[in-house]
Amino acid sequence: MIRTDEDALKCDLAETYGIFDYRQLPATTVAVFSCGLKDDSRIQMILNNQRVSLDRTILMTISDRLALLLWFKTKDGQKGRNKPPLWSSIFNDSKETAAFNSGEEFEKERKKLLKGG
Incomplete structure (x- = not known):
């Protein structure tokens, strides 16, 4: 822990246990x-x-899911426009999660990704 970030460890020990040195x-x-x-x-x-x-x-x-639920009830949500910004997208470095309605849809997308687009 000391090698990783000594200052962070010092702060945590001081805050949690009152250990300053x-x-x-x-x-x-x-x-x-x-x-x-x-x-x-x-x-x-x-x-x-x-x-x-x-x-x-x-x-x-929870906040993201609530925002999406409310958005789905609007005209924009029903047409898939103006999706609200989501907190999780700010802190998530990975790509969006894909959902498929069938195994065939999944296989098509998989083949497309394996071919490079």
Whole structure:
């Protein structure tokens, strides 16, 4: 953890345990305190490659789903226009998820992607 981001670890130890100079403590004690940090601590989020905590991810997902449900009820939503901006798209680096109505649709898209477009 120290090699990954010492400053983040220092901040987490100070915030969580009131330890302002971890070097004065035995290494095993610092290790125990470090492993006891919560999942949304700075160092844990860095180690897990998370930009947003699980709590916030869940809230963003709920907000996105609600926005989509409301949008579907509008004229634009029924015609597939002016989709509302989604929080998850801001923090998600991957491409959009595709959905298919049948196995044949999936196979067509798969073949298209394997051929390069």
